[in-house]
Amino acid sequence: MLMTTTENIFAPTPDRRVKRGWMNLRVAHVIHETPDTDTFLMVDAEEGIRAFDYIAGQYLTFRFDDVADKPIVRSYTMSSSPCQPDTVAFTVKRVEKGLISNWLCDNVRTGSILRARGPIGRFCYDPANDKKHLFMIAAGSGVTPFVSIMRDHVSRLGQKGSPDKMTLLVSYRSTKDLICWEDLNALRNIPGCRVIVSLSREHAEKEGFLYGRINENMIAESIADAASGDYGNITFMSCGPQEMMDLGRAHALSKGVVPDQFKTESFES
Numbered sequence: 001m002l003m004t005t006t007e008n009i010f011a012p013t014p015d016r017r018v019k020r021g022w023m024n025l026r027v028a029h030v031i032h033e034t035p036d037t038d039t040f041l042m043v044d045a046e047e048g049i050r051a052f053d054y055i056a057g058q059y060l061t062f063r064f065d066d067v068a069d070k071p072i073v074r075s076y077t078m079s080s081s082p083c084q085p086d087t088v089a090f091t092v093k094r095v096e097k098g099l100i101s102n103w104l105c106d107n108v109r110t111g112s113i114l115r116a117r118g119p120i121g122r123f124c125y126d127p128a129n130d131k132k133h134l135f136m137i138a139a140g141s142g143v144t145p146f147v148s149i150m151r152d153h154v155s156r157l158g159q160k161g162s163p164d165k166m167t168l169l170v171s172y173r174s175t176k177d178l179i180c181w182e183d184l185n186a187l188r189n190i191p192g193c194r195v196i197v198s199l200s201r202e203h204a205e206k207e208g209f210l211y212g213r214i215n216e217n218m219i220a221e222s223i224a225d226a227a228s229g230d231y232g233n234i235t236f237m238s239c240g241p242q243e244m245m246d247l248g249r250a251h252a253l254s255k256g257v258v259p260d261q262f263k264t265e266s267f268e269s
């Protein structure tokens with residue numbers, strides 16, 4: 001589904017596959033990303049393939065009927081690329097004492113059936129409104145929309161409907177917590193893509209990681225490095241703790257970025 005720059009990417013099109021209502025999704029494969037994060041690749045339980053289209057950055061709403069004494073609903077963002085034809089993936093990081101994140105990582109196996117509906121959401125690269133440099137700021141599980149976006153746009157950088165450049169500034173606790181790392185690490189070698197990783201609890205500067213939580217200085221230096229400080233050509237997207245998103249937004253606005261060029265998504269209810 002290639003877009004021109006004027007199209008509304010969220011408008012339904014005749015060629016976009018949709019599934020209405022609750023779908024049964026069968027888990028085709030589980031990838032153990034890190035000690036506390038798993039990726040679940042799923043197909044439509046009836047059709048045996050991915051049965052709906054989505055835009056990178058969108059999420060599904062899952063309904064769990066048997067985990068507690070009443071149905072529980074949670075959202076999970078697709079971490080796969082919409083260009084990946086067979087399966088759709090989402091990546092779950094355990095939240096301390098969290099009911100569903102731990103249940104998913106403890107119980108869901110190949111063959112499990114999950115109920116979901118969607119896709120939903122507008123936290124996406126929108127070529128009609130967004131600038132040509134996409135600068136993404138994430139922490140922990142907040143990287144999932146950006147994994148999808150980077151996987152999707154990497155082969156089309158500079159073409160209609162895609163940014164010219166993508167920069168991801170992401171923070172994890174340690175080298176044990178690098179989510180979807182094989183792909184993100186490979187993206188570092190692609191012209192137009194940058195992945196800058198900071199570790200908040202491990203010094204690994206010799207391996208090319210920054211140290212510390214994402215702060216204003218880190219954002220400013222990454223922009224100086226990736227865009228020669230040219231804030232006018234950047235759309236920002238940020239997903240992670242509120243404090244990190246707030247400081248990113250305050251920094252961008254202080255440099256003249258208009259509010260609608262700084263998009264955020266919160267995973268915390």
Ligand SMILES: Cc1cc2nc3c(=O)[nH]c(=O)nc-3n(C[C@H](O)[C@H](O)[C@H](O)COP(=O)(O)OP(=O)(O)OC[C@H]3O[C@@H](n4cnc5c(N)ncnc54)[C@H](O)[C@@H]3O)c2cc1C
Nearest residue numbers: 074075076077091092093095098099100101141144267268
């Ligand atoms: C649009 C959207 C997309 C999302 N995409 C993803 C995704 O791709 N991957 C993913 O792992 N999660 C994602 N989430 C978060 C997910 O929906 C759940 O909130 C998360 O898995 C925790 O659910 P739980 O039932 O385990 O925790 P709960 O039992 O609901 O909460 C336990 C405690 O943890 C706190 N808490 C809840 N969520 C978080 C969080 N994300 N970070 C820190 N503390 C939290 C709660 O305030 C509570 O104190 C997304 C949320 C939204 C709204």
